Amino acid sequence: MAEAGLPSPAADAAMAARLFALDPTGCGVLLRARPGPARDAWLALLRRLWPEDRPLRRVPVGIPDSRLLGGLDLAATLAAGRAVAERGVLAECDGGAIILAMAERLEPGTAARIARAIDEGEVVLERDGLARRLPARFGVVALDEGLAEEEVVPRALADRLAIHLALDETVLPMRLEETDLDAARALLPRLRADERAIAALVSAALALGIDTLRAPLHALAVARAAAALAGRGAPGADDIALAARLVLAPRATRLPAPPQTPQNEDAEEAPPPPEADAATENDPRPLEDLVLEAARAAIPPDLLAKLDPGLRLQRGVRSLGRFGTGQKSRRRGRPSGVRPGALRPGERLALVETIRAAAPWQRLRRAEGPFALAAPRVIVRREDIRLVRFRAPTERTAIFAVDASGSTALARLAEAKGAVEILLSDCYVRRDTVALIAFRGRSAEIVLPPTNALARARRALAGLPGGGGTPLAAALELVGTLAAQVARRGRTPIAVLLTDGRANVARDGTPGRPRAEADALAAARQLRAQGLAAILIDTAPRPQPSAQRIAAEMGARYLALPYADAARLSRAVRAEMEASP
Amino acid sequence: MPDDAIPRRSGASVVARRRPTRRPPFPFTAIVGQEEMKRALLIAAVDPSVGGVLAFGDRGTGKSTAVRALAALLPPMTVVQGCPYNCAPEEPAGLCPACAHGSEPQVVSVPVPVVDLPLGATEDRVLGALDIERALAEGVKAFEPGLLARAHRGFLYIDEVNLLEDHLVDVLLDVAASGENVVEREGISVRHPARFVLVGSGNPEEGELRPQLLDRFGLSVEVRTPEDVATRIEVVKRRDAYERDPAGFAASWAREETRLRRQIVSARNRLGKVAVPDAALDRAARLCLALGTDGLRGELTLMRAARALAAFEGESAVADRHLRTLAPSALRHRLRRNPLDETASTTRVERALAEVFGG
Numbered sequence: 001m002a003e004a005g006l007p008s009p010a011a012d013a014a015m016a017a018r019l020f021a022l023d024p025t026g027c028g029v030l031l032r033a034r035p036g037p038a039r040d041a042w043l044a045l046l047r048r049l050w051p052e053d054r055p056l057r058r059v060p061v062g063i064p065d066s067r068l069l070g071g072l073d074l075a076a077t078l079a080a081g082r083a084v085a086e087r088g089v090l091a092e093c094d095g096g097a098i099i100l101a102m103a104e105r106l107e108p109g110t111a112a113r114i115a116r117a118i119d120e121g122e123v124v125l126e127r128d129g130l131a132r133r134l135p136a137r138f139g140v141v142a143l144d145e146g147l148a149e150e151e152v153v154p155r156a157l158a159d160r161l162a163i164h165l166a167l168d169e170t171v172l173p174m175r176l177e178e179t180d181l182d183a184a185r186a187l188l189p190r191l192r193a194d195e196r197a198i199a200a201l202v203s204a205a206l207a208l209g210i211d212t213l214r215a216p217l218h219a220l221a222v223a224r225a226a227a228a229l230a231g232r233g234a235p236g237a238d239d240i241a242l243a244a245r246l247v248l249a250p251r252a253t254r255l256p257a258p259p260q261t262p263q264n265e266d267a268e269e270a271p272p273p274p275e276a277d278a279a280t281e282n283d284p285r286p287l288e289d290l291v292l293e294a295a296r297a298a299i300p301p302d303l304l305a306k307l308d309p310g311l312r313l314q315r316g317v318r319s320l321g322r323f324g325t326g327q328k329s330r331r332r333g334r335p336s337g338v339r340p341g342a343l344r345p346g347e348r349l350a351l352v353e354t355i356r357a358a359a360p361w362q363r364l365r366r367a368e369g370p371f372a373l374a375a376p377r378v379i380v381r382r383e384d385i386r387l388v389r390f391r392a393p394t395e396r397t398a399i400f401a402v403d404a405s406g407s408t409a410l411a412r413l414a415e416a417k418g419a420v421e422i423l424l425s426d427c428y429v430r431r432d433t434v435a436l437i438a439f440r441g442r443s444a445e446i447v448l449p450p451t452n453a454l455a456r457a458r459r460a461l462a463g464l465p466g467g468g469g470t471p472l473a474a475a476l477e478l479v480g481t482l483a484a485q486v487a488r489r490g491r492t493p494i495a496v497l498l499t500d501g502r503a504n505v506a507r508d509g510t511p512g513r514p515r516a517e518a519d520a521l522a523a524a525r526q527l528r529a530q531g532l533a534a535i536l537i538d539t540a541p542r543p544q545p546s547a548q549r550i551a552a553e554m555g556a557r558y559l560a561l562p563y564a565d566a567a568r569l570s571r572a573v574r575a576e577m578e579a580s581p
Numbered sequence: 582m583p584d585d586a587i588p589r590r591s592g593a594s595v596v597a598r599r600r601p602t603r604r605p606p607f608p609f610t611a612i613v614g615q616e617e618m619k620r621a622l623l624i625a626a627v628d629p630s631v632g633g634v635l636a637f638g639d640r641g642t643g644k645s646t647a648v649r650a651l652a653a654l655l656p657p658m659t660v661v662q663g664c665p666y667n668c669a670p671e672e673p674a675g676l677c678p679a680c681a682h683g684s685e686p687q688v689v690s691v692p693v694p695v696v697d698l699p700l701g702a703t704e705d706r707v708l709g710a711l712d713i714e715r716a717l718a719e720g721v722k723a724f725e726p727g728l729l730a731r732a733h734r735g736f737l738y739i740d741e742v743n744l745l746e747d748h749l750v751d752v753l754l755d756v757a758a759s760g761e762n763v764v765e766r767e768g769i770s771v772r773h774p775a776r777f778v779l780v781g782s783g784n785p786e787e788g789e790l791r792p793q794l795l796d797r798f799g800l801s802v803e804v805r806t807p808e809d810v811a812t813r814i815e816v817v818k819r820r821d822a823y824e825r826d827p828a829g830f831a832a833s834w835a836r837e838e839t840r841l842r843r844q845i846v847s848a849r850n851r852l853g854k855v856a857v858p859d860a861a862l863d864r865a866a867r868l869c870l871a872l873g874t875d876g877l878r879g880e881l882t883l884m885r886a887a888r889a890l891a892a893f894e895g896e897s898a899v900a901d902r903h904l905r906t907l908a909p910s911a912l913r914h915r916l917r918r919n920p921l922d923e924t925a926s927t928t929r930v931e932r933a934l935a936e937v938f939g940g
Contacts (some may be wrong), residue, residue, distance in 0.1 A: 124697055153638065156784075198818055199814050206810055212639065213807075216813070217824075
C-alpha cells in the first residue's frame with residue numbers, strides 16, 4: 001500500500017488496531033478522539049481482532065488503587081476470618097490489555113502506578129497489610145477525549161504508549177485487512193533488529209526534536225510488529241515508514257529541514273555523478289530520509305501553531321504551575337483518596353474505607369469484649385476512621401500592581417481602584433482572591449495581601465496615596481515574590497499590571513531612567529521565567545513603547561486602554577482570567 | 582475474586598502461581614552515558630552516610646533502570662538470620678530488641694535490599710502495622726514490619742518521588758532524620774532501626790519536591806537525554822537487545838558487573854584510610870561560602886562524597902579534582918533561590934568553582 005503514494009489515515013488506523021492485537025505490550029495506543037462513530041469503529045475493529053482467550057477490560061477513570069493494584073478482599077476476609085487478598089485489574093489483565101476510559105482525567109499518581117506496572121511487567125503490592133508481586137504484562141489503549149490544550153494524558157503514561165493516533169470521522173469506513181495473528185505471533189520473536197533501521201529511527205527522532213529515547217524504541221517495536229504481520233523476516237522500508245507515521249510524527253516538536261535543500265546546492269556547484277544514486281543502497285541516509293519524509297507527511301497540521309518557542313515555554317511552565325496548584329483541600333473539591341485521621345467538624349467520613357479498615361479486627365475485638373450492651377454488629381474504633389480527601393479546583397489570585405506615581409495621573413489610580421473593587425465582588429462569588437501592590441516614590445509595597453474580603457480591600461484602597469517616581473523594577477520583583485507565595489498556597493496567580501511603563505527609579509531606589517529601565521526589563525524577564533500569566537494595561541494617554549517592551553519581556557498580554565473606566569478595566573481582566581488555565 | 586491467602590509472616594513476598602522466573606535487571610555497566618548519575622549511585626553504595634541520591638530529569642533516560650541495576654550490583658551483606666530488621670551481627674549496639682536478647686545469632690549472607698516504595702503504598706505498609714493474620718488466628722499482638730524495616734541497611738527507592746503523598750513524605754522525613762522507626766498504632770508500640778539510603782527519581786515538570794525532602798538527599802543529579810546520534814543509537818540498541826533477551830544480555834555483561842562489584846568492595850575497605858587534607862576542607866568551606874548554601878550539610882556531604890570517590894578511584898587522599906567533580910551534585914539543590922538571578926543552579930556552582938579553584 002505504501003508504494004501507492006501516501007497511505008490513508010484510515011489504513012493507518014486499521015493497521016494500529018492490528019499491531020496492538022498482535023503485540024499489545026509493545027504497541028500501546030493513545031487514541032485521541034471524541035466519543036463517536038470513528039472511535040467506536042476502531043474499538044469494534046480491535047475487539048474483532050482480539051483473541052478470545054485474552055482479557056480486554058475497560059477501566060474507568062476514577063478506579064481506586066484497591067481495584068487497580070489489588071488489596072484486601074473485604075467480603076472474603078470477613079467470611080474467612082483471615083486476610084484474603086484480592087487481585088487488581090492490572091494483574092487480572094496479565095497477558096491481555098486494558099482500555100483506559102477518559103485517560104486525560106487520570107490522576108498523575110494512578111498514571112505513575114500504571115506506568116510502573118508497564119515497565120516492570122508486574123504489580124508490586126504494598127497495601128492493607130499485604131506485600132506481594134503479581135505478574136502484569138498488559139497492553140494499554142488510553143482513550144483521550146481531551147478537548148482543550150491543557151487536558152492531556154499524563155506524560156508518564158503517554159510516553160510509554162507507542163502509537164499516538166488521532167481519529168475523526170474522515171477515517172470511516174475502516175477496512176480490515178486479512179490478518180493471521182497466530183502466524184505473525186510465531187514470527188515476531190524471530191525478527192532481528194536491523195542496525196540501519198535503528199540508526200534511521202534514532203536520527204529521525206532527533207531531527208523531529210523528540211527528546212525521549214523511548215520513542216525510537218517504540219518505533220522499532222511497531223516496525224517489527226508490522227513486519228511480522230506482513231510475514232516479512234525483517235522490518236522493511238514500509239514498516240519503518242509506518243512506525244515513523246504512527247510513533248514519531250505525533251511526538252514531533254519541530255519540523256525537520258526539507259532534505260532537498262542541501263542536494264540542490266550540491267547540484268549547482270557540481271552535478272553529482274550518476275553512480276551516486278546506485279551507491280546509496282548501502283548508505284544509511286536514504287532510509288533516514290524516507291523515515292523523515294513519512295513522519296513529515298504525517299505531522300498534524302496544527303503542529304506549527306504549537307511550535308512558537310515563546311508559547312511553548314510558557315505553556316510548559318504554566319502547566320507546571322497548574323499542576324502544583326491543584327492542591328488537596330480539606331473540605332471542597334473532587335474526592336481524591338482517603339486518609340486516616342480524627343473525625344473533626346468539617347471532615348467527611350469515608351464510610352466504606354472505615355469499615356474496610358475495621359473489618360479484619362472484628363473477631364479479635366469481639367473476643368476482647370466485654371460490652372455493656374449487646375455487642376454491636378461492627379466494632380469501629382478510633383484508629384479505623386478514614387476521611388475523604390478532596391482535590392479543590394484551582395483557585396486564582398489576581399495580583400494587581402498599580403502604578404501610583406506622578407506620571408500616572410491620579411484619575412487613573414481612581415479607575416484602577418474601582419476596577420479592583422468590581423473584580424473583587426466578582427471574585428468573592430468565585431472564591432478567587434485579589435491582592436494589590438502599589439508602587440510610587442522609591443519602592444513598591446503590598447497594600448492588600450491576597451484576600452477575598454471586600455470591606456478590607458475597600459479600606460486599603462481608600463488610603464492609597466499617589467505621586468512620586470516609578471520604581472517599576474521593585475514592583476515587578478514584588479509581584480514575582482507574591483506570585484510565588486500564592487502558588488505555594490495552592491492558588492494560581494495572575495498578574496495585572498497598570499502602568500505606563502516609564503520606569504525612572506532603579507531597583508535599589510536610586511533615580512535615573514536608563515538603569516531603572518534596564519532593571520525593569522530584567523525583572524520582567526524573571527517573571528516570564530517564572531511562568532506567570534500576566535496582563536499589562538497601558539494607562540498612558542497614548543500607547544507607550546516602553547510599556548510594550550515590558551509586556552513583551554514578561555510574556556504578558558498588552559492592552560492599551562487609554563480611556564478605560566473601572567468597568568471596562570475589570571471586564572478586560574476578567575476575560576484574561578477566564579482564558580488563563 | 583479472592584486469591585489464595587497470604588502465607589503467615591514471611592519476609593519474602595508471595596510467589597504467584599503462573600509467574601515464570603523474574604527477568605534479570607538491566608546491567609548497571611551496560612547503561613550508556615549518564616556518568617553523573619552512575620557516579621552518585623556508586624558513591625552512595627561505597628559510603629551510605631553520604632545521604633541518598635536524587636535523580637531528576639528527562640523522561641526515558643534510565644533513572645529507574647540505574648537504581649534497580651544497582652541492586653544487582655551490590656555485594657551481599659551479613660544479617661542475623663530471621664531478623665525482620667536486617668540486624669547486623671557485627672554491630673551489637675545497633676541490634677533490634679529480639680536480636681539483642683536472643684542467644685548466639687545465626688549469621689547469613691543476603692543481598693543488600695533495594696526496596697521500592699510504590700506510589701500507592703499505604704502508611705501501614707511503609708511503617709509496619711499489627712500483623713492481621715496472627716492477630717486473628719492466634720490473638721497475638723505481633724508487629725508486622727513494613728518497608729522501612731526491610732530497607733534498613735539498604736536502599737529505599739521512590740520513583741516519581743515528587744508525586745508522593747504528603748503524609749508519606751512526613752513519615753519519611755522523620756525516619757530519615759532519626760534513623761529509627763517508631764510505631765505507635767493499633768495498640769502496639771515498636772521502635773526499630775531504619776537507616777537507609779534514600780534514592781528518589783522524578784521529572785520536575787510534574788511537580789516540585791518539598792524543600793524539606795530535597796534537603797534530605799545528599800547528592801542531586803540532573804539527567805538529560807544524550808544529544809548526539811551515536812550515543813542515542815547505542816542506548817536504543819542495548820535496550821532493544823535487553824528487551825529481546827534479558828538473560829542473554831545480562832550474561833554478556835556479567836564480567837563487567839563483577840569487576841565493578843570488586844571495585845566497590847575495595848573502595849569500602851579503603852574508605853577509612855582515605856585522608857582528607859586541610860587544604861581540601863578549606864576549599865570545600867570556601868566553595869560553600871561563595872555559594873551561600875544553607876547550613877553545614879553541603880560541606881559535609883561534599884567531603885564525604887569526595888572521600889568515597891577517592892576511595893573508589895583507589896586514591897589515598899582527597900584531591901581538588903574530586904571536589905570539583907562532585908560539587909555540582911552535592912551543592913546544586915542547596916542554593917537559595919535568587920529571584921533576580923535566572924541562571925541555573927549548575928551554572929552557579931560552576932562559576933563558584935572557577936572562583937575558588939581559579940579557572
